[in-house]
Amino acid sequence: MPLAPARVVLFAALLGVACTSAPVDAGKAASGPQPRAVEVAEARAAPHPRILTLSSTLAALEKVQVAARVEGPITEVKVDLGDRVTREQELAAIRPIDYRARVSELDASLAQAESDVKRLESLGGVATQEELERARTRLTGAKAQRSQASRQLGDTTVRAPFAGAIAARYVAPGTYVKPGTPLFDLVADDRLRLTVEVPERYAALVQVGTPATITLKDSLVGEPGEAGAKIAEGAGAAQAAITRVSPVVSPTTRTFTVEAVFSPAGSVLRPGMFTVASLSLGQEAGSVRVPRPAVFHVLGRDRVMRVEDGVAVAHDVELIAEENGDAIVLGLDPGSQVIVRGAALIAPGTPVAPTAAKDMPVGTGSEGQGAKDMPAGAGGNGAETKAAAAPAGPVDKKMSEKPGKSEGKAP
Numbered sequence: 001m002p003l004a005p006a007r008v009v010l011f012a013a014l015l016g017v018a019c020t021s022a023p024v025d026a027g028k029a030a031s032g033p034q035p036r037a038v039e040v041a042e043a044r045a046a047p048h049p050r051i052l053t054l055s056s057t058l059a060a061l062e063k064v065q066v067a068a069r070v071e072g073p074i075t076e077v078k079v080d081l082g083d084r085v086t087r088e089q090e091l092a093a094i095r096p097i098d099y100r101a102r103v104s105e106l107d108a109s110l111a112q113a114e115s116d117v118k119r120l121e122s123l124g125g126v127a128t129q130e131e132l133e134r135a136r137t138r139l140t141g142a143k144a145q146r147s148q149a150s151r152q153l154g155d156t157t158v159r160a161p162f163a164g165a166i167a168a169r170y171v172a173p174g175t176y177v178k179p180g181t182p183l184f185d186l187v188a189d190d191r192l193r194l195t196v197e198v199p200e201r202y203a204a205l206v207q208v209g210t211p212a213t214i215t216l217k218d219s220l221v222g223e224p225g226e227a228g229a230k231i232a233e234g235a236g237a238a239q240a241a242i243t244r245v246s247p248v249v250s251p252t253t254r255t256f257t258v259e260a261v262f263s264p265a266g267s268v269l270r271p272g273m274f275t276v277a278s279l280s281l282g283q284e285a286g287s288v289r290v291p292r293p294a295v296f297h298v299l300g301r302d303r304v305m306r307v308e309d310g311v312a313v314a315h316d317v318e319l320i321a322e323e324n325g326d327a328i329v330l331g332l333d334p335g336s337q338v339i340v341r342g343a344a345l346i347a348p349g350t351p352v353a354p355t356a357a358k359d360m361p362v363g364t365g366s367e368g369q370g371a372k373d374m375p376a377g378a379g380g381n382g383a384e385t386k387a388a389a390a391p392a393g394p395v396d397k398k399m400s401e402k403p404g405k406s407e408g409k410a411p
Contacts, residue, residue: 036350038339039357040307045334046289048321050281052206055217056196060271061261062162062188068177069155070094079184080169085160092171092183096156103153106146113139164188187271192264194240196277197255210242211280212260216273238267242279287320287328288336291357295319295327296344302329305343306336307354314348 076093079085116135120127168185171177194214198206215237240262249256260277269275294304295317302319305312315336321328332338339346340357 033351035310035353036346038307038312038346038352038354039341040337040354041291041294041340041357043288043290043329043332043334043336043338046287046326046328048284048287048328050205050284050320052198052202052279052281054196054198054277054279056194056214056275056277058214058269058271058273058275059193059195060164060187060189061191061193062164063167063271064161064186065182066091066158066161066184066186067179068094068158068181068183069179070099070152071178072096072098072156072176074171074173074175074177077169077171077173079166081166083166085164085166085186087160087163089160090157091160091166092158094156094158094177096153099149099153099156102149103146106142106149110139110142110146113142158183160186162186162188164190189271190263191261192269192271194260194262194275194277196258196260196279197250197253198258198279200249200254200256202281203249203256205281206242206245206258206279208242208245210258212240212242213278213280214238214240214260214262214267214269214275215278216268217276238262238264238269284320284328284330287330288332288334289323289326289328290332290338291340292322292325292327294338294340294343295329298344304329304332305339305346305348306332307339307352308337310351310353312339312346312348312350312352 072094074092075095077091078093079089079091085091113135117132117139120132120135164186166184167187170182170184177183194212196212240260242258243261244259246257264270290304295302297303301316304315304317306315307313315332315338317329317331319327319329337354339352339354346352
């Protein structure tokens with residue numbers, strides 16, 4: 001059997017190779033995956049104004065439709081669209097000749113009734129008490145008719161019930177009108193009424209006296225609920241304060257109504273305009289500042305990757321504002337180390353080797369690096385409303401809502 005020694009030698013060689021390679025493989029398994037190099041930054045305490053930005057509407061403080069009180073043809077129209085009027089200023093005239101004739105007729109009747117009463121009273125016991133009472137009743141009726149006719153004669157001159165501006169004119173000279181026929185729309189536009197629907201979770205924060213900044217929606221750079229939205233310079237915003245708060249929350253929209261009465265002087269605001277109101281709700285003392293790319297949006301939440309004991313840990317936060325390339329967030333302790341580059345692509349539990357991040361350029365990314373690789377709906381334009389417009393400062397994202405929507409987390 002000449003091949004037996006060769007087989008023994010080959011088997012011994014294979015056994016030796018297996019024995020020598022086993023410790024190497026075991027060493028690699030024991031060492032585990034190599035830590036991933038990441039750049040980190042420290043979260044810094046950053047108290048931030050709480051701004052609630054809501055869509056709103058404007059209305060004149062007073063608005064009335066001036067209507068005819070008597071019947072007749074219009075003889076004169078003294079104002080037109082846009083004219084400013086004072087209280088009791090004459091607006092139009094209705095032909096008064098018939099009403100003057102009626103007043104003259106009733107003057108004669110009244111004089112006769114007064115004469116009859118005096119004559120019967122002068123007769124003493126000759127006139128019966130019944131005759132005297134009938135005469136006095138006729139006198140009372142004549143006085144009432146004379147008063148009514150005099151009022152109708154006065155109503156032939158149509159006057160402004162308050163100072164304001166003519167918003168519409170419905171008649172022209174020659175138009176035949178009846179009581180109740182609309183003649184003009186009059187608005188008191190020196191004072192405006194702001195109406196806002198506030199989500200119920202802000203009931204403890206929005207009160208009488210809460211400051212508000214009102215501006216046109218078209219004066220915003222961006223939209224309410226969009227990152228970076230802010231009031232454009234020179235927009236002519238008006239300042240106001242909440243004057244009335246509804247005690248009732250709508251069970252349908254889960255909102256309550258607040259109003260503010262203010263002067264639009266110095267602004268372009270007018271009744272009927274669609275505006276944006278930014279309510280100042282004090283300071284958010286628990287907020288911290290981190291580089292903007294450190295925050296990304298996933299599964300309807302704002303999130304950062306925190307480094308703890310050399311491991312990446314997912315940490316949900318609430319992004320409330322952006323300022324100079326930084327994000328202002330809630331729910332993160334000052335001093336926490338967060339990954340600032342590619343955080344969205346790092347799985348929780350991944351070993352990391354942190355190094356201090358270099359200065360981040362202003363405005364780097366909108367949702368952190370790697371956000372573009374997220375599934376549709378997981379970025380900054382996901383289902384949740386995130387940002388809000390703040391008038392004189394950074395944009396508050398936590399507090400932006402639209403009327404009728406109350407989803408989200410309580411402050």
